[in-house]
Structures are given as structure tokens and as C-alpha cells.
Amino acid sequence: MSKDISKIRNFCIIAHIDHGKSTLADRFIERAKIVEARKIQTQMLDSMDIERERGITIKSQAVTIPYTGLDGQVFELNLVDTPGHVDFSYEVSRAISSCEGALLLIDASQGVEAQTLANMYMALEFNLEVIPVINKIDLPSADIEMVKRQIDHDLGLDPDIAALVSAKTGVGVDDLLEMITEYIPHPKGKRENPLQALIFDSHYDAYRGVVIHIRVFEGTLRKGDEILLLHSNATYIVEEIGFFQMGLVQTPDLSAGDVGYIIAGIKVISDIRVGDTVTETKNPCKAPLSGFKDVKPVVYSSIYPIDSNDYEELQTAIDKLRLNDASLVYEKDSSAALGFGFRCGFLGLLHLEVVQERIEREFGLSIIFTSPSVQYNLLLKTGEKIEIDNPLEFPDPMKIEESEEPYIQAQLITPTDYMGNIISLCIEKRGVQVAMNYIDERRVELIYEMPLAEVLFDFYDRLKSVSRGYASFDYDLLGHRKTDLVRLDIMVNSSIVDALSQLVFRDNAVYRARQICKKLRGEIPKQQFKIAIQGSIGNTIISRETISAYRKDVTAKCYGGDISRKRKLLEKQKEGKKRMKMVGNVEVPQSAFLAVLKGEDED
Amino acid sequence: MIDLSFLKDSKDLSLYIHIPYCTKKCDYCDFYSIACTEPNEQLDRFFINLINEIQYITKLYRKPFITVYIGGGNPGLLTPSQLDHLTSAIFFHGRPQECSIEMNPESITAERLRILKNRVSRLSIGVQSLKEENLKMLGRNSSREATLNGLHILDSFRDSFDLNIDLINNVPGQLPSDTLEDIDLIEQLLSPDHLSVYDLIVEEGTPLYSSILKDQSFEIDSNGNLDIETADISNFLKKYGYSKYEVSSYAKIGKQCVHNKHYWEMRPYIGIGPSAASTLFHPTGVIRMKCKNNVQSYSENRETFTNTLYTVEEVSANELLEEIFIMGIRTVKGVDLSYIERLFSCNMVSLIPDTLKRYKKQTDLEVVDDRFICATDTGMLKLNTILIDMFIELESIELSFLGGT
Numbered sequence A: 001m002s003k004d005i006s007k008i009r010n011f012c013i014i015a016h017i018d019h020g021k022s023t024l025a026d027r028f029i030e031r032a033k034i035v036e037a038r039k040i041q042t043q044m045l046d047s048m049d050i051e052r053e054r055g056i057t058i059k060s061q062a063v064t065i066p067y068t069g070l071d072g073q074v075f076e077l078n079l080v081d082t083p084g085h086v087d088f089s090y091e092v093s094r095a096i097s098s099c100e101g102a103l104l105l106i107d108a109s110q111g112v113e114a115q116t117l118a119n120m121y122m123a124l125e126f127n128l129e130v131i132p133v134i135n136k137i138d139l140p141s142a143d144i145e146m147v148k149r150q151i152d153h154d155l156g157l158d159p160d161i162a163a164l165v166s167a168k169t170g171v172g173v174d175d176l177l178e179m180i181t182e183y184i185p186h187p188k189g190k191r192e193n194p195l196q197a198l199i200f201d202s203h204y205d206a207y208r209g210v211v212i213h214i215r216v217f218e219g220t221l222r223k224g225d226e227i228l229l230l231h232s233n234a235t236y237i238v239e240e241i242g243f244f245q246m247g248l249v250q251t252p253d254l255s256a257g258d259v260g261y262i263i264a265g266i267k268v269i270s271d272i273r274v275g276d277t278v279t280e281t282k283n284p285c286k287a288p289l290s291g292f293k294d295v296k297p298v299v300y301s302s303i304y305p306i307d308s309n310d311y312e313e314l315q316t317a318i319d320k321l322r323l324n325d326a327s328l329v330y331e332k333d334s335s336a337a338l339g340f341g342f343r344c345g346f347l348g349l350l351h352l353e354v355v356q357e358r359i360e361r362e363f364g365l366s367i368i369f370t371s372p373s374v375q376y377n378l379l380l381k382t383g384e385k386i387e388i389d390n391p392l393e394f395p396d397p398m399k400i401e402e403s404e405e406p407y408i409q410a411q412l413i414t415p416t417d418y419m420g421n422i423i424s425l426c427i428e429k430r431g432v433q434v435a436m437n438y439i440d441e442r443r444v445e446l447i448y449e450m451p452l453a454e455v456l457f458d459f460y461d462r463l464k465s466v467s468r469g470y471a472s473f474d475y476d477l478l479g480h481r482k483t484d485l486v487r488l489d490i491m492v493n494s495s496i497v498d499a500l501s502q503l504v505f506r507d508n509a510v511y512r513a514r515q516i517c518k519k520l521r522g523e524i525p526k527q528q529f530k531i532a533i534q535g536s537i538g539n540t541i542i543s544r545e546t547i548s549a550y551r552k553d554v555t556a557k558c559y560g561g562d563i564s565r566k567r568k569l570l571e572k573q574k575e576g577k578k579r580m581k582m583v584g585n586v587e588v589p590q591s592a593f594l595a596v597l598k599g600e601d602e603d
Numbered sequence B: 001m002i003d004l005s006f007l008k009d010s011k012d013l014s015l016y017i018h019i020p021y022c023t024k025k026c027d028y029c030d031f032y033s034i035a036c037t038e039p040n041e042q043l044d045r046f047f048i049n050l051i052n053e054i055q056y057i058t059k060l061y062r063k064p065f066i067t068v069y070i071g072g073g074n075p076g077l078l079t080p081s082q083l084d085h086l087t088s089a090i091f092f093h094g095r096p097q098e099c100s101i102e103m104n105p106e107s108i109t110a111e112r113l114r115i116l117k118n119r120v121s122r123l124s125i126g127v128q129s130l131k132e133e134n135l136k137m138l139g140r141n142s143s144r145e146a147t148l149n150g151l152h153i154l155d156s157f158r159d160s161f162d163l164n165i166d167l168i169n170n171v172p173g174q175l176p177s178d179t180l181e182d183i184d185l186i187e188q189l190l191s192p193d194h195l196s197v198y199d200l201i202v203e204e205g206t207p208l209y210s211s212i213l214k215d216q217s218f219e220i221d222s223n224g225n226l227d228i229e230t231a232d233i234s235n236f237l238k239k240y241g242y243s244k245y246e247v248s249s250y251a252k253i254g255k256q257c258v259h260n261k262h263y264w265e266m267r268p269y270i271g272i273g274p275s276a277a278s279t280l281f282h283p284t285g286v287i288r289m290k291c292k293n294n295v296q297s298y299s300e301n302r303e304t305f306t307n308t309l310y311t312v313e314e315v316s317a318n319e320l321l322e323e324i325f326i327m328g329i330r331t332v333k334g335v336d337l338s339y340i341e342r343l344f345s346c347n348m349v350s351l352i353p354d355t356l357k358r359y360k361k362q363t364d365l366e367v368v369d370d371r372f373i374c375a376t377d378t379g380m381l382k383l384n385t386i387l388i389d390m391f392i393e394l395e396s397i398e399l400s401f402l403g404g405t
């Protein structure tokens, strides 16, 4: 039985964060009855632990559902639920390129927001049919007319076709399904053509190995076929194909228009590149599909295993994670203090946090991140322009003509009670106020321009504490602006601790250096000699702490009764000492790096 | 019941007896003991089982012990008749080379000393300090007055015993001269044969530990030491004829404590009483036996050396070697390499070349007569650092027992 391509609809659900995408996906899944009633839960597609804990979508998730139209026609709907947070916009862009249409959700009480616009532009760029959907119409604060005006003015879409739904109660969902079959075009392509499929995602399954997620544009793929990956030029025999429901569901073939998966006993993880084209060895397609734009990281940091023996495991973990997170950029890195690791680029701080948690949870590794850095533009005296994010690559300051750092436009929404605190915080963080708007009597919106680097350093915690957690924060990148950049080094008995070097704004250096030196003083045990801990910019010492030598390291009393205990105590100290890193002649415990890099505050 | 039948073939066994009672718990105390009044029925019940166990061991061993140490707690809480009974049981097969008993100064009475005089050879008195403020800081169960009073009674028995006085140095708030003044006074009063001057160890879980943490004027390091400036005790004691022979022990000529030297040489010893530990050599290895810290169940026990009361662990060859170093390196004489060679048939100097080289260069360690590894004055201040480096170097080496001692 061959499928009719005119009965397929591929679409994604896009929106600003929290506008109800995953909840709407629940309603579609529910109506398709592909999930047993007792297994129905909220935001079913948010299957990762971190997603459920944080209540946000991090990964795009594809699912195939049947739909019988009012006139009795049976459709196959391939829908992709996407994340709304800006840090995961790469997920959205890839979902878009595997679809012909998009549902653009707008929260009826919040209206159009930053990611509503950004995601819509992305969809239009790929010529998707965009259906505006006003969601949460059940809310008392819903203002449908206002949203319709915004759709018209701000988005330039036709407000008359906007669907009115409540993803929560299900109102309007049936009409929306009809609209999808009506407005969104069916895929083009012929099942007889040479195979041409796009890898838009992948993941690693502990039992089955690499699972490739594809959208087939041309041709047909069957079990047993030999596939060719155009970019890596690797070939594999297809062991299993299928489509996504609340798990993987096998099927005999996938053909033009379909969204599904391939399992092919892939051993070399690096063969798989999201954006690559899959074709058939015996009858290859002429050209690769256009693939995806390269990601441009915003925040950088190095990851090291806490136990340096775990480097290889970390390598495997990152390779596997990268299968499922195409926006993760990394290369090998090494530090005298922490051993081998990876320099990584992230799309934002949330992305960094998610990567950290996923490595720890999914691969059971303990890792440490160095201080996050932004990317700076440097103009050298020779006229050469360079971009750097790694303090270790900072050139001799004498050679630098000018430096620039990225700025953001920050949007803070807070109850008026905390406005004063927040303004002080923003000023301290080199922010310049652009606007202040009262949303209602009790809430105010503050717009600031400030350096991104300031947000990376204890901004979230401070904001949370000065606003008791009531303020919300969001930002857009503005581009680079002039700055005065220095490299802050931390030295222990005159040896630089490379893992603690940072690029900082000159006026922040002293404060930062003092904080780190103080923290280290509390973490490094007394040793046989005096230890000087210093912060420096070039040859100038800007902060100093000392640890005096111990008077003695001996137990005054030891008789027969204590001996087992004493031996066990020394053995424990021995294990601690083995984990110490030598910085020059000083033994620095791993915990000292962790304490500084995690920036835990004592008081 | 634990099989100790191999003891019949053992020799040179030392005996330690733990009396787990004190009049009041001191604030720094980490020993197992409980507070009790005098006289005390609880103590009497404990005593019955203690005697049973001693008799059990003497029946197995059938020789005089080489040395005996009755410690605690405060063995001074035993009644004169209990002291009589106890020593008789211990000496069943004959007198040891040395028999010491500990006693707190306020428990010294003429009756007790009259009984002990012809039985024990050595008295060890826990004076700790003669300064009222230091005694207070330690939460000690005696006052300056009561202590001097006890020492006065002792004076008339002075010739019947070798005498040790315990002192605690490094007490928070003390002056460096405090301990020196105490030594001067004690020397005038009794001119002891032996002094043990310990730096205070602030052990986690003691009341002193909590109060120092709260007060925050002193930092406690991972060994429980406080960073306080102190006088050079070792040098000061020379003028009275004492020389240092272990981290905290000083003796006049011929007066070193034989029992403690056995510990530091890792010779076999059996410990009886709650919390007491034993190191016993059996034909194929070494065991560490330890009695639970529970005087209640000890006293109720009708059988001797039961598995419910005692735990037994094998000490591996590598562990024993570590212990030999932990103990031996404390002595001025040093670790006897010939003993190690006899136990494991290995040449120690070649097992830890890096540690020896590094610390010899820093003049912290010496190898004397090709037979002893010993710490110098500076090395004595960093024994733990040295031991840890040694153990790291020893990690890759697998030792085994030759059998026998």
C-alpha cells in the first residue's frame, strides 16, 4: 500500500517561551489517540528530566499522528514541538527546515514578544506557510482584539485567519486541525526519485546506538538499503526505519514527505552531522540539500573532568551529547591545572547550564566549567582584527590598539517595589537605561543596554536576591562596543593558575581578583612554607593574600589503640593529596578550583 | 567466641587494660570513658567481666606479660581491693618487666598507693596543667588545689615508683611560659623520671571543638592542632636531665617507658576493656581486635571475647608496614628496618627512594647505621606530610608476610 503524499502535512509549532506550544501538542496527541489514556500527562513531548523540572522545552520533538478530516479523508500529520527560549533557537531553525508550515502561537494575554517575531522571520525565510494561533483564550486577561492588531501591525500577517484556541481546555483545537489540512501545503517530491533526506537531528540510545532523525524530501528508503551520507562520505546498511510517536515505531519504508528515523549500526559518531544529506549508494541524488547555518556561540567556557582520568569518558560523552545538541561547539583544550578538557561554545547561559546538567545526568560524569567568557573583538596595532574568547589566547596588551565586547539589550520586568534595587544593580553592571515603562500600577518594565559579560558574572543570583525572585529578565544581542579589556591572572607562589585566568573589564579587575584570592586562601591548606596568592594584570599585582606555613603537621599522641584510626585518617589524607594539583611547588586541592569557578559565596 | 588459641605460642606480649570511668568528662576528651561517682556498683559489675577476660588470656598465654599498662579513663577510681585483685590476676604467671598505672591526681590516696607500691613499677599522673585558667579551658575534672594535694600525698611514696607526669601544651589562651612554669614547679615537688608533654588535640565531636569553632579565635587544622605559639619544651627539659625519645615523651636516663616503646615498635599487644585495641601476630598474619565502646554490654557479658563485643580485622602486610612507619617514625631512634626485613623480607630503603631523597635533602629524614630511618628535629614537625608521601610511593608495592615475628 503506498501512501499518498497529498495527505501528508509537516508543520512545527513555534512561539515565544511559555505561550503554550507543548500544551497544544498534547491536545493534538490526545485527539489522535496514540497514547493510552492512563499515560496522558501534561507537556508529554517534554520527555527529558531537565525539561520537566524546569517546565520548558529544550529539544525540538517530532511526532507523527493520524488525523481524519471532517470529510473523512485520513491525513498523516508530522508535527514538531519546538522550544521557545532564545538559547535553543537552533532547534527551531532545524525544525523549520523539515516542514512546510508553522503554527505561530501567541499568548492571548501576553501578545507578541521577542521570540514570536524572531521565530516568525525564520519560518518566512524558509517559505513556510505561517498560521497565527491565538492561544490561552480561556484566560480572563485574554485580549484577543489587541493580539489581532499586533498580528496585523507587528507581524504583517492576516489577523482574519488567526485561529482562536485554548490549548488548555481544547477549545478551537478541532477547527485548527481542519485549518492545518486546508492551509498548509503537502510536501513536494516523488517516491520514485533518488533518495534525498535531511538529517535534522539525532540522538544516542544506550541500547540501539545512534538514531538519525530525517525528513525525506525525495525517494524511498527501506530496511536493508545501503545509505550514503554525503558530507562524511560514509556508507551504512539500514537496520531499521520508522517514525516517531511516543517512542520509535518501525515501518517498512519512508518516502518523500515523511519524517522518521534510521538505525544503521553506526559506530563512528563523527560520521553523523546534523544538516547532512542521506542518499542511497546505488542511486545517489545529484546534490546535497542546503543543510543548516553554522551556529555562532555567544558564551564560551572550558569543561574539564573533575577526575582527570575521566577525560576519555568526557570525550565520548560530549560526542554523544553533540548528536542530540547540534548547537554545541567544542574543541580540545588543556590546562596545566586541570588537565585535558574541551573549550565549548554555547548559545547562552541557559544552554551552558543544560549542557552541564546533561553531561552529569546522562553520562554520570563530574565536571567543572571555567568562568564563562564572551567573545571579544581585538584590533591589533598591526591593523589585524582577531576574535578571542579564551584568556589563554590573549595577546600582549602592548600589541592591542582597541578592544570591543558584546552588548545586550536587557528587558527586566519587576514589581515596582524592587525597582530601586534593580536599577542599582544594573548601574553596577555598567548598564545604561534606555527606557522605563509602567505596565500597570504594580509592574514596571526596564530596558537597559549593558555588556553581556556582566550578565555572566553573578547577575542572575543578585537579581534574584534583590527582587526576591519576582523580576524577570530577558535579553537580545546588540553587537560589539568599545571596551577596556585586561587579562586577570591568579598566581600561587608566582606560578599562574591558568584555569583561573579571566578576561575582564579593567575597572572590575581589582574586585574580582580580591574575591578569588580570598576564596583560594580559604581552600588551600597550610603547607611547609608560606604561600602567596596574588591577582595580577601583567606585572602589576592588584590583590594579595597569604597562607602562613604550618607550625607542625604531626599528631601529638598516638598509642596502640588509635593506630587503625590513624592509618585510615592518613590514607584519607593521602587520597586527598593525590587529587591535589601542583601549581609550582604548591599543592592546590581540586576543591579550591571548584569553589572559585562555582563562585560560591561564603556570606 | 573469637579464637585466640594461637596466643599459647606467642611471646613478648604486652597487656593493656582500659578502665572506662572518670569522675567527670573533660571537655577535650576523646577517650572512651563515662562519668561515675565513687563507690560505684556499675564499675563493680564491669570489674567482674574484666577479671574474667584477664584470667582467660593468662590461661591461654601461660607466661608473664612483657609489659603491662593500666590506663583509662581513670584507674584511680578502682578501690584498693580492686587494685589488689586486678594486679593479682595480671601477675598470675609472674611479674612483667614494667607495669604502669594511670591515675588522676585527685584520686591519689595513701590507701591506693600502699597497695600499688609493691605491685606496679610505674605511676603516670594526669596533671595536664597547674594553671587554673588552662584547667578551666580544658574543662578538666581537677583543680590546681586538688592536683597539688594529690601530688603531696604522692611525695611520701615517691621512692616506690618510677613517676610520669602528663602535661598538655598548646591550650587556647595559654602563654608560652605556662608549661615551662608548670615543669619547674613539678620538678621542685617530685622530680619525676618521665614527662609526657602533649600538644592539645582538638578532636571533632568534643565540647571543646564546638566551643572553639563557635569562638572563632583559633583555627583547627585537619589533625586537630591549633596554631599557637609555644616554647621549646625539648630544649628546656634538657637542664633537668630529660631527653626526648618520642614526639611528646621525655625521660631521664634509663627511664623510658618500655610499654609505649612496644607500641611504637609495633610489637604484639592485647587490649582488654571497652574501646581497647589489640595487635596480635598469628602464624599467617596480623589481626587487629577491638572491643566495642560500650561498657554497659561489656559488663552484662557473661562470656569472654564474644563476637558481639569484639571486632576482628586482618591487617594486611602493606597496612602493617604503614603502621610500623606511623608508630616508629615518632621515636627519635627511628623505624627499625631490620624488623621490617624480618617480617617481609624487603629492603625498605629501596622501596621509597623518592621520599627518602626529598626529605634527606631537606634534612627532615636520616638513615642511621643503615638500619634506622629517623626524623630530625625539623622532620618531627611534619611527620604526617612525610608519611603521606611515603604511602603514596609505597602504593604500587605489594608486600606479604614471611610468617613469624
Ligand SMILES: Nc1nc2c(ncn2[C@@H]2O[C@H](COP(=O)(O)OP(=O)(O)OP(=O)(O)O)[C@@H](O)[C@H]2O)c(=O)[nH]1
Residues within 6 Å of the ligand: A015, A016, A017, A018, A019, A020, A021, A022, A023, A024, A043, A055, A056, A057, A058, A082, A083, A084, A085, A135, A136, A137, A138, A139, A165, A166, A167, A168, A169
Ligand atoms: N490558561 C491557559 N494556560 C495555558 C494554555 N496553554 C498553555 N498554558 C499554560 O502555559 C504554561 C506554558 O505552557 P507550555 O505548553 O509549556 O509552553 P511552551 O510554549 O511549550 O513553553 P516552552 O517550550 O518553554 O517555550 C503552562 O503552565 C501551561 O499550562 C491555555 O490555553 N490556557
Ligand code: SF4
Residues within 6 Å of the ligand: B021, B022, B023, B024, B025, B026, B028, B029, B030, B031, B033, B072, B073, B074, B104, B126, B141
Ligand atoms: S580524665 Fe582523661 S579519660 Fe577521663 S575524661 Fe578527662 S581526659 Fe578523658
Ligand SMILES: [Mg+2]
Residues within 6 Å of the ligand: A021, A022, A023, A046, A056, A057, A081, A082, A083, A084
Ligand atoms: Mg514547550
